[in-house]
Amino acid sequence: MANLLNVSTNGLSTDLKKFEKSLVSNNIQFEREDGRCKTISWFSYTEYIPNKGILIIRFNDLLKPLLLNIKNNYTKLFLDHIIKLNSKHSIRIYELLKQYEKISERALNSKI
DSSP: OHHHHTOOSTTHHHHHHHHHHHHHHOEEEEEOTTSOEEEEESEEEEEEETTTTEEEEEEOGGGHHHHHTHHHHSOOOOHHHHTTOOSHHHHHHHHHHHHTTTTTOOOOOOOO
């Protein structure tokens, strides 16, 4: 990851520990048509291996139906493109453009 992001490995251990803790606290919520809401953790397991810079993660099994159908219902973004962008706004524009890449047209309305 450090090589991909072109960052120093100094302090990477501390950053990975923090990142590991943040992974298990992130959830996804689904609201059903009947009004019921379900909250699922993205990851069921994480393990950080110190001195090796290894982070092992396991997706929650309840997300399996969504992840197995990922090619059909999600937009593919490339990390090496995203890390070159400088702001959350440029990342969002990249996401919007990638969503409509196949149909070759996208109109953006700006509220000024």
